[in-house]
Amino acid sequence: MARTKRYWLFKSEASAFSIDDLAAAKDETTPWDGVRNYQARNLLRDEIRKGDRVLYYHSNSRPTGVAGVARVVRDAYPDATQFDPASRYHDPRSPQDAPRWLCVDVAFVRKLPRVIELSELKANPALADMMVTRRGARLSIQPVTKAEYETVLAMV
DNA sequence: GCCAACGTTGGC
DNA sequence: GCCAACGTTGGC
Numbered sequence: 065m066a067r068t069k070r071y072w073l074f075k076s077e078a079s080a081f082s083i084d085d086l087a088a089a090k091d092e093t094t095p096w097d098g099v100r101n102y103q104a105r106n107l108l109r110d111e112i113r114k115g116d117r118v119l120y121y122h123s124n125s126r127p128t129g130v131a132g133v134a135r136v137v138r139d140a141y142p143d144a145t146q147f148d149p150a151s152r153y154h155d156p157r158s159p160q161d162a163p164r165w166l167c168v169d170v171a172f173v174r175k176l177p178r179v180i181e182l183s184e185l186k187a188n189p190a191l192a193d194m195m196v197t198r199r200g201a202r203l204s205i206q207p208v209t210k211a212e213y214e215t216v217l218a219m220v
Numbered sequence: 221g222c223c224a225a226c227g228t229t230g231g232c
Numbered sequence: 233g234c235c236a237a238c239g240t241t242g243g244c
Contacts, residue, residue: 077242101227124242182243200225202241 070116071213072107073196073206074134074170078125083132083175086120092172097143098153100165104205108140108166111207118170119208119216121196122179129181130216138169180219190215 074096076082086094099105113136120132142163145153158164186197195206208216 075242103227128243200242202226204241 066115067113070111070113071119071208071210072112072116072136073119073121073130073208075121075123075204075206078122078131082122082125083120083134083172086132086134086170086172087175089172093137093169095143095167096170097145097167099143099167099204100153100155101204104203105164105166107205107207108168112136112140112168112205114139114168117173117213119213123204127179127181129179129183129185130176131179132175133173133217134170135173136168137171140166140168143167176217176220178220180216184219185216188215188219 081094086092096108099108116136118134118136119130120134122128122131143153143165145151146155146158146163146165147160148154149156153165155164182196185191185194191197191212194208194212195201195203
């Protein structure tokens with residue numbers, strides 16, 4: 065019996081890696097690397113599984129909001145960038161034999177015809193409990209309920 | 221570019 | 233183990 069599919073919101077700065085960059089990537093797939101927050105790491109390790117759906121959120125962008133949909137295509141595995149001295153995500157304190165940081169692979173599903181902006185998310189009463197609409201919600205990987213996921217995608 | 225919020229670090 | 237200092241995030 066397969067595990068029930070779950071839903072997430074992944075933040076990415078559009079100038080760094082946008083939904084268009086994901087669509088243009090080889091196999092339309094990329095490692096979601098560079099996560100350097102323990103709470104987010106624990107979600108990757110313990111909760112997020114292949115087959116889960118992802119709201120692709122452009123942070124620090126104009127506009128800021130949900131720009132597309134992706135899906136998780138590989139369970140968590142060690143993030144190679146932590147051992148790469150040339151990477152901005154290099155972590156010299158992460159032990160080789162017990163990697164501190166993990167990543168999953170995500171694949172492009174679709175780009176929304178328009179960005180569902182943060183202001184709209186905040187204005188929708190059905191999304192009042194959604195983490196991204198809350199003040200100071202900086203977590204780059206956030207859990208989303210199925211209802212929230214469907215509500216957001218219906219706002220296009 | 222500003223700055224509030226928040227996570228991490230490190231001295232004690 | 234506390235907590236001030238510091239760095240980063242991210243909306244605006």
